[in-house]
Amino acid sequence: MSAVAPEAVPAVGGSSSHRRSPRELLLAVSQYLGFAPAMALFGLFFLAPMGLIVAYSFWTQDGYNVVSTWTLSNYQQIFSTPVYVSTFLTTLWMTAAATALTLAVALPFAYWLARYVSRRWQRPLLFLVILPFWVSYLLRVTSWTIILGSQGAISRLLSLVGLSTPSWLLYDRPAVIFVLIYLYFPFAALTLYASLERFDWSQLHAAMDLGATQSRAIRRIMLPQIKPGITTAVIFVFIPILGEYLTPELVGGTRGVMIGNLIDNFFQEAQYATGAAVALLIVVVVMVLLVIFRRSLEVGEMYGR
Amino acid sequence: MVTAEMASARPGAETPIPAIAFSGVRKEYGAHVAVERLDIEIQEGEFFCLLGPSGCGKTTTLNMIGGFAAATQGEIRIRGEIVNTTPPYKRKVNTVFQSYALFPHLTVSDNVGFGLKMAKVSRADAAGRVLEALKLVALDAFADRYPAQLSGGQQQRVAVARALVNRPAVLLLDEPLGSLDLKLRKRLQVELSQIQREVGTTFVFVTHDQGEAMAMADRIAVMNEGRVEQVGTAREIYSRPASRFVASFIGESNFIPIQGRDGQVVTAHAGIRLPAPGGAPAGNGTLMVRPEAVRLVPAGTDDPGLVGRVVKLSFLGSFTRASIACPEAEDPLIVDMSTELNAGIREDALVRLSWEDKAAVLFGEENH
Amino acid sequence: MVTAEMASARPGAETPIPAIAFSGVRKEYGAHVAVERLDIEIQEGEFFCLLGPSGCGKTTTLNMIGGFAAATQGEIRIRGEIVNTTPPYKRKVNTVFQSYALFPHLTVSDNVGFGLKMAKVSRADAAGRVLEALKLVALDAFADRYPAQLSGGQQQRVAVARALVNRPAVLLLDEPLGSLDLKLRKRLQVELSQIQREVGTTFVFVTHDQGEAMAMADRIAVMNEGRVEQVGTAREIYSRPASRFVASFIGESNFIPIQGRDGQVVTAHAGIRLPAPGGAPAGNGTLMVRPEAVRLVPAGTDDPGLVGRVVKLSFLGSFTRASIACPEAEDPLIVDMSTELNAGIREDALVRLSWEDKAAVLFGEENH
Amino acid sequence: MAGDPSTVEIVSPHTKLVRRSLAGWATFIYMFLFSPIVLLIVLSFNKNPFGTFPITGWTLHWFKQVANSPDLQTAIKTSLQVGFEVTVIATVVGTAAAFPLVRSRLPFRSGLRIVFILPIMIPGVLIGVSLLSFLRNALNVQLSAQTAVIAQAVYTTPYVLLIVAARLEGFDRRLEQAASDLGANKLRTFRYVILPLIGPAAFAGALFAFTLSLDEFVITYFVIGAQVTLPIYIYTQIKFGITPAINAVATLLIIGSLTITGLGLIIPRLLRSGVRQVRSYRVRRLQSTVQIASGP
C-alpha cells in the first residue's frame, strides 16, 4: 500500500549510523498494519481453538466426552493401526490425481477467458462458473450420482450405443476423482484467471519471436510468470480434497474411501480426541510438504524485486 | 495467357527475390487505420530503415513482418513466400521490441539465451554465444541480474542482445537504441552496421532519429500516417525530398511560399526573386532550402533580395543557429553557420539571405 | 556551538534557498552502488539537465527527488526542507517516468486527469485542463483510448501530459522525449522551455541526448558511474570540459596523446608540434580537439605537421564527416566539413590537419 | 499492462483453430458445470416425492411448499445474511493482510502464509467443536448468527488472502509510484489504482467467500446456536432424505441470482452509456470553446 516503504526499510535498517526518526518508525510499522484485522480474527477465533484442538489430540477420550488428562494413546492407536497409513497414502495419490486433473481442465479454460474473451464479458462468464456452486454441495453431488448411476444419463447413452456401463462409473475411485474435479474446478479456474488476467500477453510475442512455439511459449514464459496463481490454485484444490469425506461417501462406495471418511467416522460418534489426532497428523504432513516447497510460495524474491 | 504468365514470371526469376515484400498491405485496429497501404520491397542483405513520426505505423509494420499483427489486407512475403498466416516462431526473423518485452522471471543471461534454448543449441555453445552478445552490449557484468534491477538503457541493451544472439535471417529492430546515450548509441550503431555487413543479415530498423537512419541505413522509407512517402538513400531523401512532409521531417528546412512568374521563382508575398533550379511551377508552390545552405551577410533595410532580422542565435556545439524573421515566410527561417564564421551576425541585426540555385527544392501544390 | 550554527545559518538565509539540494547523497542497491556521492544544488526556476551514459544513476537521482528511492546516506532538501522520509504524495513534485507508468485501467484522459482528481480540482476545470494538456502533446483525438492501444511515442506523450497538467513546483522528467521523432521532439522541447519560462517551474530533466540538453538546459550536470563530473552551462561544458570523459561524452572529440616539451605541446608518438593554448602539462597528457574545429588541406607524404589518410567520408546531411587514420592517435580522427567545402577531399587521400591554438583542450594524466 | 487482450494478436494458420477449440472446451466446461444443476431444476418440477427419477408427473407442489414453509424461508434469509457479512469481512480482512504478506520484509512470510492456510486444512468439525467450547467456556459469548459469521470468516479469509496475494506478486510498483507522484496518498492510491487493478482477484476472492459460506455446514452447525441456515436445513434432513422442496430452493436460487446479475450487468451499463453521452457532449462543447480561445 505504500510506495516508498519497501525502499525505506532497507535504507532504515541497513545503516546503523542512520537514526530512526519517529516517522520512519511509523512507516516501518504501518506496512504491517494490514495484518491487524487478520491477526485479531485469527488470533482470537482460530489460534485459540486451534490450541484446543491440539490439546484434544493429547487428551483422553472417555465415551463421548473428552477428558483433559494428558495421554499419547490417541496417537499410539493410529500408529498401531496400519489402515490409517495405507488409507492416507491412497488418499494422497487420489488427491494428487484429482488436483492435477482439475488444474489441467481449468487452465485452458482460464486461458481462454483471460485471453480471448473481451473484457466486458469476462466477469459475467466468471460468475457463471461459480453460480452452480451456490446450490448445496450435497444436492450437486447427489445429482451426479443420478447422472452417473446405473440408470443415469451416461449409462443410458452407453446402452444406446450398445455398451454396458462400466462398474467404476459410480461407487469407485474414478467416480470420486471425477466428482472432485467438478467440485473444485471453480476454485482452480477463478484463481488461475485472477493470475492470468494481469499477464502481459506481449511476452508471448517475444517468446515466439525467439523461436518458441505457442505451446513452448506458454510453458516457458506464461506458466512461470503465473506461478503464484498456480501455487495458490494447487493449495485451494489439494488441501480441501485431502480432507474430503462427503464425496467419497456419496459416490465412492466402499471402494472409494479416503482418509477423511475415517476421520469423519470418529466425529460422527463424537470421538473428537482421536479424530483430532488423525487430522493433526495430516496437517503436519501437509505443513512439511509446504515447508519443503515454500520457495515456490515466494515469487517476489525470484523476480529480484 | 501462358505466354503472358511466363513473361511476367521470367523477370521475377532474374531479379533477386526481395527479403521482404509488402504488396497492398493494410492494417486496421477496429475503426482505426494504423497502416493505410504499404508497397515496399526490402532487398536481401539490406540495412533498411523505417523513419516517421510517432504513431505513423512503424511498429505496426514491423509487427506484421514479425507475425504479431495480421494484415487486414494485402500480402506480406518473406523471401518470396507469403507469410500472412505463418506463426512467428516459423519465421526466421527476430525482433528487438520497442517495449523490450524482457522476461521478468529470467535473468539477463537466461533472457538472452532463450532463443538458443528454443533452437536446441548445446548448452556450452549457448553459454559462449550469450556471453559474446552480452559483451557486445557491455552488459557481461550484469548477466545474473533480473530485468527489474536494470536501468532503462540497460534493459534495452538486453533486448538487443537477445535478438542478435540468434543470428536471424532478418532482424527487426524497433527503436533499439532509443534510450541510449549518444556515445553508446554510436558504438552500437557501428557494431550493428558491422554485424550486418559481416553476417549479411537483412536489417529492418525503426527509428525516429533521422541522424541514425542516415548514418546506418542503405535505404530509408519515410512513413507518415500509415503511408510511405518516399523510399531512397539518405542522400536522395535529404537532397531531393519527394514531398514537403519528407523535407520537413528529415533535417531542418525552410519553406517559402512562391509563385512561378515568367519561368522565374518569386516569393508569393512581395514577389522577390529567389535563387532556384530550373523548371519553376506554373502556379503557387513552395521553395525549400536547408539551413546550412543559406549564406548570411549583414544588410541594410532597403537592400534588394531576401532580407530578415535575426531574432535568436543559439550555440549548438559545432555550429550556431540563427532564427531570422522574414516577411516572406510564415515561420522564422533558420540558418546554421559554422561557429567560426558567424563573426558579424548579432541578434537583432538585419541580414540578407542567399543560396545557390541548385540548393533549393520546389514543391507544387499537390505535394502540399 | 550556538554561534557556529548561527553563522552557518546566516549565509543560507541570504543566498536564495535552492529548489533542490543534495548533500553527500549515496544510494546503494544491495551491494551495487547506483549513486556514489551527489552534491548538487538546483536553483528555483532553473532548467536543469542530468546527462550521462546508460546506468550512470540518472533515474536513481530523480527517484530520490520524487521519493521513490530512499537515499542510503546524505540529505536531500526540497526548498530547504529535508525530505529523506517524506512520502511522494506530499512532495510538490511531479514526474514523467522513463517507463511511462501509465495506468492501464484508465483511458488517456483519465490518466492525465488523475493528478487533478487527487487535488480535488472541479470536474469542469479538470476537463478543460486535461484537454489543453492533450492538445499540447497532439493527442486530443486519443482521449478515450487505453494506453495499450497507443504507440510507444504516444504513450510517452501521455506521460508528459499527465505530469504537466498539474503545474508542479518541480517537474522531474526522465527522458521524456526519448521515443519521439526529431520534429515532435523539437516542438515539445520548445513547448517545454516555454512552459518552464512562463510558469517558472523548476525542471529537472534527464536525457541522454546532449543536443537536447544543450538546447534546453540552463545548466547541465554530466554524470558518470554514480558521480557528477561537471556542472555548468552548455557552452562551458562543450568548450571547457573538465575531464576527458566529459569531453568525449558531450559532442564528438579527437584525443591525441601528447607530452609537454619546453612549454610546447608535441605528440607523444613522433613528437610533432601541435597547436595548443598556453600552459602545457609537465608530463604526459591528452589533447582534445572538436571535429568541426579541424581544418583539412590536401597534403603529400612528407609534409610537416599532423598528417593522416582519409579512410571514410560520410554524408550526414548538413555536413560531411571524414575519418582520418593518423599514426599519432589511437582511433581515427574525425573531422566535420561543411558539405560545400569538402571539394578537394576524397577517400584514401592524404591530408594535413590543423586548428587554432585556443580550440584545443589539454588534460593532464589525473583527468584520464 | 495488458490492455484488452483481444488486441494482442499472434499470426498463425491455427489462430482460428486454437481459438475455436478453446471456446469449444469452455462450452464443454459450462455444460459440465451446469448439467447437475439442470437436472435439479428438472427434478424440482417432478411429482416423485423422493426427488429422483423416474419422472412421475409435473407439479409446482414443491415451490408451493417452499412458499408455505417459514422454516425454509428463515433458513434462506439467515444464509444470505450470513453469507453477505462473511463476504464483506473476509474480503476486507483478506485483502488488507495480503499486502504485508507480499510486500513487507517479514522474516517469516512463508511461515505466515502456512498459518493462513491452516483453516483450510483442519477439518470443519474440529474447528466447530473447539470454537464452540472456546466461545462458550472461555469467552462466554451467546451463540448467534454473528458467531457463525465470525467462524465462517476465519475459514474463508485465507481464500481471499491467498488469491489476492497471488495477484499482488509482481504487481507493477511503478504504477503506485506514479499515483503517489500525482498526489494520491496511500488510501487514494489504493482506491484509484491498486483496487481497480487487483479488482479481479478481490472479486474472485469475494465470490469464493460467498460460495463457501453458502455451503458451510459443519462449523456453522456448532457455533450458530439456535438458528438454521440453508445448509443446516439440508444436512439435517439426511435422516429422511432431502425433500424435493430443496430442489425447488436450488432452482429459485439459481434463477434469482441469474436475474439479479443479469440486471446488475445491464443497468449499470445503461447508466454508464448515458453518463458517457452526457460527458462526451460536455467534452465536445469544451473542445469548441478551447478552440475558440486558442484560435487566432
Added chain:
Amino acid sequence: GSSSPSSGSATGPVTLNMLTWNDHYDPTKQLPAIQKETGIKVNVTLGSDDAAMFIKAKQSGDFDIVSADALWVPYDYQQALIEPFDIESFPVASQLYSVSKEFPFWKASGGYLGYPRAWSALRMYYNPKFVSPAPTSYEVWLDPKYKGKVVMENQPTDLVAQAGLATGSKDPYNMNDAELSRAKDFLTQAKPAFLTFVSQNTGVVRALANESAWLTSDNLGIDIRVKSAGGPLIKSAVPKEGVVGWMDSEMKVKGSHANRFEQFINAWGEAEWVPPLFKQYREAWFNEKAYKMLVNQGQGEFADALLYNQPEEAAKAHLKGPSKNPNAYIQVFNQVFGA
C-alpha cells in the same frame, strides 16, 4: 427448574428453543397453531445424530427441548443434560400406547425421561427378483452372489452392532474386545457385499429402486418408499439373530426455563398433528388415538406395514444407544472399510 409446573402457571408469550429432527414437527401449520393456542413460539434447530446433538445442546446451553433416541435418553440424563417429568400428569399422554410410558430404561426417580414419539427397527429388505431364497440371517452378506449388492446407511456403530448380532453377541452396542474382534472378522468377510454407505435414507431408496442394490438393512417402511418411488417389489425379513431398533422422544432440558414444557407437549402431542407427518415420513408413532384417525383416513394399510399398532415390538429390538466404548466401534469399522 422445577419438575412439575402447575398448569396455567405461565401463559404469556415465550420462545422455546428446540433441538430436534425434522420428522418431529410440521412448521407450516402445527407450530403457528401452537403459538396461537399457548403463546409459545418454538424456534426449531435441526439436529443430525445423537452424539452431535448431545454435544451441541450440552455446550451451547441454548435449548429448552431436545430430542434423542432410545438409550441416548438415559445417557443424556446421566450427563445431566435433561431432567425427568411426571408424564402421567400430562393430559395428552392419555393418547399414548401405555407400553410407551413404561419403558424401564426411560424411568428415573422423579418421573419419566422423555415424551415418546415414534419408533422403528432395522429389518432386512431384499429384492425377490434377484435374492432367493429369502434371507433369514445376516449371513446373507457373506454370499458371493450378492457381491456389491448391499446398500446401507452410513451408521458405523449400527453396522458394527449388526455384525455383533450376526456373531452372537447379546448386547451389540456394548461388546467386549473378543466380541468386537469377531464382529470385525465377520465384517471383513462381508465387505465385498457392500456397494456403498449412503449418507441419507433416500440413497437407499434410490439404490433399491433402480436395482443397483438388492439388499439392505434399514428402517421399517423402506418397501413402501421404494414402491412409491416407482421401484420394484421389495420384501422384508427378520434375521434370526435379532435386529437393532430405536424409539425417540422429546426431553426436558435441565435448568432451562422449561416450565412451559408440559404446555408445549400437550399442544404438540395432540393426535391431530400426526397424520400429515405420517404421510410425509412413514413412521410408527406411539400415539394410539392417531392410529385410529389414520385408519379412518385410509392409511391403515401403511400403518400396519410399519407395525404402528404393535408398539410392544419396539422394545424387542436391540436398542440404539451410546456405547461404552464408541471409539473401538469406529476403529473396527475403519479397519475394515479403510483403503
